[in-house]
Every structure is written in C-alpha cells, then in structure tokens.
Amino acid sequence: MVEKEVVRLRGRIEVLVTDGTEIRRAIWIERKPNGLYWGWCSTGEIFHASYHEDGRLFWKVGGKTQPISTGSRLSEFTGIRPLVNIGVASMLKMPTLPYKLRKLDSVVYIDLRTFGEDGINLDLMLLEPGKLELLDPLLKGWWAGSHLHVFTSIEPWVVVAYRSQAMVARQANSQGSTKEQQNWVGATVPSILRSASSSA
16 A cells, blocks of 8 residues: 555656657656646756645746645645646747657647647646546546546646647637636746746
8 A cells, every 4th residue: 555655646747749850848747746847858957847746836036936726735636737738830930959768657748730830838737636527528628628637646646738729719719718717827927937948
C-alpha cells in the first residue's frame, strides 16, 4: 500500500510537438510529494506554476513568484480544476527544447500538421481520481471534438486536452463565447501566457 502511494505522488509527463521536421519538448508536468508543478520546456526559467499540497497555487514568471489562489489540499482534491489554457500557432512561437530520449513516465505527442496553420489550443487540468464522468458535460460543450489524455498513474489525475484553434474559433462564432468559457480561460491564463510566452 505504501509503495502504491509513493508511485502516485511522483511522475513526470511531457507534451511533445512536431511540425514534421523535428520533435520538440513543449510542456512539462511533474507530480512530487509536496505538490504538482507545470511549465514550458525552455532554456532558462521563463514560466512555471505550482499547486502545493497545502492548497496554495503560485505562478513563477520571469523569476518572480506570484500567488494565484488557494484550493483544497492536493491529497484531498475533488472535482475538476483548470490549470492553464494555451494557444500556439507554430513551434517557432513556442519556447521549446529539442527532444532527446530521456526517462519519463508518460508523453503526449502532438503533430501540429494535423491541426492546420492556426495551430492548437491546449488545456491542462486536474481531475478527481475515479471521476471520469465529470468530463462528460465538458466534452459535449467547450471541448467537443478535442483530443483527450487522462493520466491516472498520479493523483489527482492529470488531463491534457487539445484541439485546433480553428475549431475553437468556429465554436465561438456559432455559439458565442459563454460566460463559463470566459471564466475558464480567464481563470487559468496569466497575461504572459495569453501572448504565448512562458517556462522551463
């Protein structure tokens, strides 16, 4: 039992992207016993964020730490919580690193050619373990048509959802931007990320 708990409190996931000519490391997510951390794979410390075991959340942008909010204790997490929403048009606009074989627990592999010249829109979120049904209303609405990866080897579960920016635009034009969608994105994206900058 102790062994299982240790495993669920450690793990590293990376989002890899390709344009057909090379593979690059884009985003990292790491679960440690004292919290969950995520940010850009880049040279130097541009941006990362953290959700600590005691419930405190922080951004670290350009070397400066800023508190975001306070949630439940990470070990007692329930429901679903967005962590960050990122839109990227091309690898050239991302502070990525070349991919080299390395030890990781899991990867998400995104071929940007699949999504057209407008690029991708990506959501990173936490999900209460064993509660996949919480994703249902989102998949029928804001995330309809998304690619979805759910990582259950760590707790809380980590969800990476992504789709084309063009799909996001079509949905916004046909349905209008709902207050729920505005709150979702606004609550998760600091200004530095809205303009596609970020971390290491």
